[in-house]
Amino acid sequence: MWDxxxxxxxxxxxxxxxxxARQRALPQTPDRPAPQRRFRPLCAPDYTGRKREEIVRTRTTVLHMHTHQWVANFCNPGNGQYREELRRAKASIQT
Incomplete structure (x- = not known):
């Protein structure tokens, strides 16, 4: 953009x-292996204002406005570490 x-x-x-993230009820029967949640390493328990005991994740995206190209995408469980994500966004913009 030119000023x-x-x-x-x-x-x-x-x-x-x-x-x-939505969590469905997992079937637990003796003939099946123990259930595992796929989102466990990606999300953390938090309260979003709707239902209790939900799990959430934060996503930070960096977009170049003139070309509409994605520069970076960062995800963290729970509320995230916003200062670390801003540092990573700054580093990706500089490169």
Missing amino acids: RQGNLWLVFDVDGTREA
Whole structure:
């Protein structure tokens, strides 16, 4: 983007979202192996305002606004570590 003085600016959008993951009831019968949750390493228990005992994860995305290209995508369990994600977003923009 060019401003009035003729300077070139590159604009990036760093956006963080917090999303709940659905958990279905797992069947437990003697003829099946012990159930395992796929989202266990990706999500953490949290309260989203709707139902209790949900699991959530945060996702931070970096988008180059002029070309609409994704630069980076970071995910963390629970509320995430927003300062670490901002550092990673800055590093990915600089590269």
